[in-house]
Amino acid sequence: MDFSKIISLLSTELIGWARYGVRLVPRLALALIILLVAVVVARWISRWVRAGLNRVSTNQSLASLTGSVVRVVVVALGIFMALGILGLEKTVTSLLAGAGVIALAVGFAFQDLTANFISGTMIALARPIQVGDTIETNGFTGKVLYVRIRSVVLDNGQGQTVEIPSKDVFQKPIINHSKNGLRRIEITSGVSYIDDLAKAKRVAQEAVRVLPFIAKGQPVDLHYRAFGDNNIQFMLWFWVDPLKTNPAAAQSEAMMAIHTAFNRNQILMVFAGHTFDLRQKLFSAVDSKERTFTGTLPEPNL
Numbered sequence: 281m282d283f284s285k286i287i288s289l290l291s292t293e294l295i296g297w298a299r300y301g302v303r304l305v306p307r308l309a310l311a312l313i314i315l316l317v318a319v320v321v322a323r324w325i326s327r328w329v330r331a332g333l334n335r336v337s338t339n340q341s342l343a344s345l346t347g348s349v350v351r352v353v354v355v356a357l358g359i360f361m362a363l364g365i366l367g368l369e370k371t372v373t374s375l376l377a378g379a380g381v382i383a384l385a386v387g388f389a390f391q392d393l394t395a396n397f398i399s400g401t402m403i404a405l406a407r408p409i410q411v412g413d414t415i416e417t418n419g420f421t422g423k424v425l426y427v428r429i430r431s432v433v434l435d436n437g438q439g440q441t442v443e444i445p446s447k448d449v450f451q452k453p454i455i456n457h458s459k460n461g462l463r464r465i466e467i468t469s470g471v472s473y474i475d476d477l478a479k480a481k482r483v484a485q486e487a488v489r490v491l492p493f494i495a496k497g498q499p500v501d502l503h504y505r506a507f508g509d510n511n512i513q514f515m516l517w518f519w520v521d522p523l524k525t526n527p528a529a530a531q532s533e534a535m536m537a538i539h540t541a542f543n544r545n546q547i548l549m550v551f552a553g554h555t556f557d558l559r560q561k562l563f564s565a566v567d568s569k570e571r572t573f574t575g576t577l578p579e580p581n582l
Contacts (some may be wrong), residue, residue, distance in 0.1 A: 318358020329347045399446040399451070409424055412458065414457040414522060462519045468516075471548065472511055472514055475547070483542065488534050491534060491537060
């Protein structure tokens, strides 16, 4: 082996690479500048698009999604321009082909992730829910904190957050308590068979109607629905503004008001089948001081 020839060939090759590198330095510098400019411009355009959409629309999720897509597109264009300046057109073609293959493989491997991204995009566009809405879905109830592309985050009112995949929210029923601005509260109870139903209905409606949190212009309805074993069951409905009143607190206040009004008007509320208190009816006409039993009980016959 002639080592001198080998060294000569290596030195010639290295010198050629060095000359090519020197000639490539201006292109490399220009490519880096273009890439940096693309990143800065992408960030600026993304902010501009989000601000513009927020001015004309209240859909924050759509604005965020559009801004992110625009940013990715601008950065991708900058990368392709930089590779073109470096004379790597074939590399660009190979990258595009490889990206398609990778996207196909990822789509099959992560079907749930892809479904969540698509569902999140559809939620952002269709807007069945918005930030601040109180909803029920997938067995959870809470206030919407974030509508992200991959998931929806709820505040369940117990100091906890619930993150539900966008696919489950998009594909399953949603109960939106904030869609029309008001929420209907239902109270279920009953009165005894010996009470005047018309009077009981009027007393319950008047007791609830005067409460301060009742939505103005909305009715307080009471409907009898069934004859129970020991009572006649009814449902009472009233409306509140969930932004001003806690629905749970409103229901509690209304129940106390109905109970107080029924006691004041000697209307008997019966619930359990094995307890039936007739004291109000048996002694309604008798003064409490005269309710004294003076007799003696007979001895048991053993």
